[in-house]
Amino acid sequence: MAVSKDIDGSASVPAFYGKELRWKREAAGLTLQQAVAGSFYGVSYLSEIERGQRRMPMDLARHVDGLLETDGFFARRCEDVRKARKSLFAPYFQDALEMENSAQDRVEWTPMLIPGPLQLEPYIREIIHTFNPQDDEAQVERKIAARRSRAWVFEEPEGPASWVVLHESILRNPVVPDQIMAEQLEHVAAVARRRHYVPQILPWNAGAHPFMMGSTLFMTFGDAPPVMYTEGMYSGQLIDEPGIVEQYQQAYNRLRAAALPPKTSLKMIEDAAEDFANGTHARRLERRDLAHEQLQHRPGRTLRRGR
CATH class of the missing domain: 3.30.870 (Endonuclease; Chain A)
Structure with missing residues (x-):
């Protein structure tokens, strides 16, 4: 099994958010495929969120909160990540x-x-x-x-x-x-x-x-x-x-x-x-x-x- 490349959570707010998402998903023993099952998103999309390369849509954030039992954490922080990305680029x-x-x-x-x-x-x-x-x-x-x-x-x-x-x-x-x-x-x-x-x-x-x-x-x-x-x-x-x-x-x-x-x-x-x-x-x-x-x-x- 391939080892996932570590994510530098200090690089940006999206990277910190993505690293936490990956940690919660892997702690629950779920693959990317299992994590997106039942949502409208694909494996590559979720992987890019975990690497801090995409922002999390609200419906997907609610989906993973329910799946990982994270008490709404990813939905609550979703807007913070979107604002952080906008502060770096136009x-x-x-x-x-x-x-x-x-x-x-x-x-x-x-x-x-x-x-x-x-x-x-x-x-x-x-x-x-x-x-x-x-x-x-x-x-x-x-x-x-x-x-x-x-x-x-x-x-x-x-x-x-x-x-x-x-x-x-x-x-x-x-x-x-x-x-x-x-x-x-x-x-x-x-x-x-x-x-x-x-x-x-x-x-x-x-x-x-x-x-x-x-x-x-x-x-x-x-x-x-x-x-x-x-x-x-x-x-x-x-x-x-x-x-x-x-x-x-x-x-x-x-x-x-x-x-x-x-x-x-x-x-x-x-x-x-x-x-x-x-x-x-x-x-x-x-x-x-x-x-x-x-x-x-x-x-x-x-x-x-x-x-």
Whole structure:
């Protein structure tokens, strides 16, 4: 029989709640299958609650209270856990966050920022200070910890298969000082080199293309239809209507076709990291822009981007 991986109950309120649920269930000698019998929920759903990755629905909380004879404990604490999750992540991201934990595949487009699960602490701190300057240091630290808690999506082998398209402006227009950007991009490249996700860079001169506004995330599942999540600066929307999701998926395929190949994209990220580290980033861009301008104005020549 496989040994259950221990849960760190100190990590968060949901983790503490889930660990207590697992302890009560195992103390009663019940398997996950036996615990969900008679409810409307599956084994994987309850398992994710025990690991602190999903919030407990009230009807399921009442079900386990009756089964485990816990005098209404899980139903009473259900709302506390929901509020704790909302304090760590934006309310509009809650449903997408829970789905991310069970996604088999995820594809993502980020036009201006490195994806959240790939961000390191200095980069996260700069973004928080820019978007939420009113946050005090304690709030900033909690948000940093919450965002880094999603690093497993890209950095761990058990994370979902991922494909990410980044706009070249991320490499050209850093939002943090050069040395921090160098460290951040080297991290992005290192995770890609471990084959934990596939990167593609959309060139700055690619012209009109799908998804020119806002970031987009697609997720597919083994036992449910695919969904799409799109986010602006202070809002987000989860879309699960099949016809609309299909339209967006087709548009994303066109976006990937317009982007550079993965190997070329990874080399660009590595070169940018080296340039930021050496202080040569600005000079490289000036040389490239000058060469591009000269080629555009050469008589009888039409600029074409190679595949």
